[in-house]
Amino acid sequence: MYIGVDLGSRTVKMAVWDGERLVEHRIAASGFAPHRQAEEMIADYRAKVVVATGYGRHLAAGHFADAVITEIRAHARGISHEFPGCPTIVDVGGQDSKVISLDAAGRVRNFQMNDKCAAGTGRFLEIMAASLAYTLEEFGQAALAADHEVQINSMCTVFAESEVISMKNRGIAREQIARAVHSSVADRLAGMLARLGHSDPVAFSGGVARNPCMVDLLKKRMPGVRVLVPKLPDITGALGAALHGTGV
Amino acid sequence: MTATPFEIKAYPEMWAGLDMDVPRFDKARLMLGEMYQKSFLSQAKRPTGMAYFDNMIAEIHGGRIKELLATKAEGRPVIGTFCVYIPEEIVLAAGGICVGLCGGSQGSVPDAETILPRNICPMVKSAFGFKAGRICPYFQAVDFVYGETTCDAKKKTWEILDTMVPTYVMEIPQLKRQRDLDLWLAEVKDFKAKVEEVAGRTITETDLAAAVKIMNNKRKALQRLNSLRHHNPTPISGKDGLLIEQIAFYDEPVRFTKKVNALCDELEERIKAGVAVPTKNAIRVMVAGTPMALPNWKIHNLVEGTGAVIVNEESCIGTRYFKDCIDENATGMEGMLAALTDRYKEIDCSCFTPNDERITQVIKEFRDSHAQGIINYSLQFCHTYNIEEVRIRQACEREAIPYLFIESDYSAEDIGQLQTRIEAFLEQIGG
Numbered sequence: 186m187y188i189g190v191d192l193g194s195r196t197v198k199m200a201v202w203d204g205e206r207l208v209e210h211r212i213a214a215s216g217f218a219p220h221r222q223a224e225e226m227i228a229d230y231r232a233k234v235v236v237a238t239g240y241g242r243h244l245a246a247g248h249f250a251d252a253v254i255t256e257i258r259a260h261a262r263g264i265s266h267e268f269p270g271c272p273t274i275v276d277v278g279g280q281d282s283k284v285i286s287l288d289a290a291g292r293v294r295n296f297q298m299n300d301k302c303a304a305g306t307g308r309f310l311e312i313m314a315a316s317l318a319y320t321l322e323e324f325g326q327a328a329l330a331a332d333h334e335v336q337i338n339s340m341c342t343v344f345a346e347s348e349v350i351s352m353k354n355r356g357i358a359r360e361q362i363a364r365a366v367h368s369s370v371a372d373r374l375a376g377m378l379a380r381l382g383h384s385d386p387v388a389f390s391g392g393v394a395r396n397p398c399m400v401d402l403l404k405k406r407m408p409g410v411r412v413l414v415p416k417l418p419d420i421t422g423a424l425g426a427a428l429h430g431t432g433v
Numbered sequence: 434m435t436a437t438p439f440e441i442k443a444y445p446e447m448w449a450g451l452d453m454d455v456p457r458f459d460k461a462r463l464m465l466g467e468m469y470q471k472s473f474l475s476q477a478k479r480p481t482g483m484a485y486f487d488n489m490i491a492e493i494h495g496g497r498i499k500e501l502l503a504t505k506a507e508g509r510p511v512i513g514t515f516c517v518y519i520p521e522e523i524v525l526a527a528g529g530i531c532v533g534l535c536g537g538s539q540g541s542v543p544d545a546e547t548i549l550p551r552n553i554c555p556m557v558k559s560a561f562g563f564k565a566g567r568i569c570p571y572f573q574a575v576d577f578v579y580g581e582t583t584c585d586a587k588k589k590t591w592e593i594l595d596t597m598v599p600t601y602v603m604e605i606p607q608l609k610r611q612r613d614l615d616l617w618l619a620e621v622k623d624f625k626a627k628v629e630e631v632a633g634r635t636i637t638e639t640d641l642a643a644a645v646k647i648m649n650n651k652r653k654a655l656q657r658l659n660s661l662r663h664h665n666p667t668p669i670s671g672k673d674g675l676l677i678e679q680i681a682f683y684d685e686p687v688r689f690t691k692k693v694n695a696l697c698d699e700l701e702e703r704i705k706a707g708v709a710v711p712t713k714n715a716i717r718v719m720v721a722g723t724p725m726a727l728p729n730w731k732i733h734n735l736v737e738g739t740g741a742v743i744v745n746e747e748s749c750i751g752t753r754y755f756k757d758c759i760d761e762n763a764t765g766m767e768g769m770l771a772a773l774t775d776r777y778k779e780i781d782c783s784c785f786t787p788n789d790e791r792i793t794q795v796i797k798e799f800r801d802s803h804a805q806g807i808i809n810y811s812l813q814f815c816h817t818y819n820i821e822e823v824r825i826r827q828a829c830e831r832e833a834i835p836y837l838f839i840e841s842d843y844s845a846e847d848i849g850q851l852q853t854r855i856e857a858f859l860e861q862i863g864g
């Protein structure tokens with residue numbers, strides 16, 4: 186068994202690869218000690234190799250992991266497996282977002298990450314959903330259904346939130362504001378894609394790829410480019426780590 | 434190895450005499466000592482010649498300050514500068530000492546932010562904060578500061594700094610046409626006149642020739658060190674290389690030159706013996722960009738923490754400081770000053786436009802240093818280096834050089850993200 190664990194800022198993801206297939210995957214909240222969480226998750230498996238990735242990868246290396254790779258490389262590996270030859274990846278995680286460009290063999294050619302702040306990340310969407318009293322699920326659906334669009338100008342989470350509050354107070358419809366929040370994230374991602382350069386198709390990974398409005402808006406910003414979402418977008422990194430283990 | 438903890442020596446009485454905030458400064462001293470121990474003394478396979486430079490850090494707030502004060506007591510000038518465009522040899526020729534006061538510490542930034550806007554370059558804030566908080570003995574010891582007009586952040590800060598310590602400004606042109614170079618030479622002459630006034634003596638041709646020789650020898654020693662770092666595998670860590678380049682800005686030049694050369698002798702022996710730091714197959718990275726002033730070791734710590742090694746700094750605390758020497762054959766004061774200005778104009782700072790020389794130089798240093806990738810580093814809010822990044826990136830794309838751009842300040846908040854980006858970059862190089 187090859188196990189990949191992705192110790193993210195919000196969740197720990199695990200993927201188990203038996204050499205031919207993905208046989209199991211799990212997701213759990215990171216909690217205070219993500220490496221403990223991860224250790225528990227893998228305890229049930231007789232692992233051959235454990236590869237850690239994500240924010241807590243070095244912590245894991247000190248405890249149970251046999252090898253460590255960055256999220257960038259893990260996502261590249263995971264996406265190349267699911268969509269062989271795919272040249273570009275957008276990954277939106279809890280704490281950061283990244284754009285990765287790959288060569289024909291699936292090796293990382295270049296990458297970009299968002300800067301320090303939370304804007305353009307899953308966390309940003311969560312905060313905004315909460316301030317509009319939506320669950321994350323409803324949030325994407327409502328935004329998708331909005332018929333009209335307003336604009337959020339601020340890129341900073343704190344300022345954007347006060348912008349959202351003032352929109353609420355001006356009586357703007359909730360789903361329109363939801364749409365505006367999604368648009369601001371999509372603009373950020375499109376900006377990163379333009380800076381790095383992308384070609385067709387673009388794979389969209391990370392938990393935020395399950396949000397239908399985000400997928401839709403990303404497509405709209407790249408006319409003529411296919412946007413591919415893996416079956417299990419959250420575990421792309423964990424799967425990539427597990428696959429990396431086959432070569433360790 | 435004995436486990437005596439490294440400590441930066443305390444001289445509270447001398448500090449009080451310099452009107453410093455002693456309790457506060459003492460705390461900073463302990464923190465710096467800890468940081469130094471962790472970053473430097475823990476390195477494996479350090480050359481024995483680093484002991485001198487370790488001591489320069491241990492005595493950073495004592496031994497060297499004593500020398501400065503002794504110089505002042507003899508009526509010789511001690512001048513603080515912030516840029517490698519200020520010609521040190523003129524200060525030296527007048528019997529004085531020139532110290533680089535650039536700030537690389539997060540500790541003094543809050544002091545600056547009580548006065549200056551927050552969104553300006555951290556180097557300017559850190560340096561200014563040292564004066565505002567009275568927490569840098571060098572700043573307290575200088576007779577005056579000679580600033581320049583290289584960037585807006587500095588230019589406008591001088592006006593405020595001048596209320597705390599006399600601050601003069603040299604105009605550095607931003608183009609290199611003949612009329613700009615004429616202005617530059619005139620500015621150099623003004624600088625000389627000011628230094629002479631404070632020193633109470635006229636600089637003779639013999640004085641200047643001797644000073645030029647001292648500075649050229651120092652540059653040659655640093656060039657020698659740099660080319661030894663370029664050897665593959667490299668015999669010394671990038672952290673130690675950077676440290677020496679940083680110490681170059683406050684140490685006595687003749688002694689410093691001797692110690693750098695002695696270290697180079699040792700490094701040559703190491704190369705013969707096949708010593709590789711940290712390991713033979715370590716990934717080699719070159720850094721380009723804005724200066725990393727003491728104690729800014731952020732990028733080097735991150736890169737070398739992963740087992741890679743930095744083999745060159747294309748920076749003012751790096752090659753821009755020592756790559757060019759002054760022509761020693763010039764004669765007559767006029768001719769000598771012209772030769773001096775000629776050399777200074779070769780420093781390819783991003784404040785110049787156009788600045789094609791720098792793009793060429795970055796690629797040349799990449800080749801010379803046998804690096805496998807370039808990390809371009811710009812301090813936050815430094816417009817000229819941030820924008821010049823575009824051209825460096827394009828050049829690297831053209832030459833198929835693995836490239837990573839980092840914009841950062843002195844705070845620790847982006848360490849996690851930087852670590853991921855740097856590791857991913859090294860994975861990309863390592864294949």
Ligand code: SF4
Nearest residue numbers: 515516517583749782
């Ligand atoms: S980067 Fe430019 S302004 Fe700064 S020290 Fe170097 S030459 Fe001077």
Ligand code: SF4
Nearest residue numbers: 554556584586723815
């Ligand atoms: S790094 Fe840039 S902004 Fe900062 S002092 Fe130097 S030139 Fe000015």
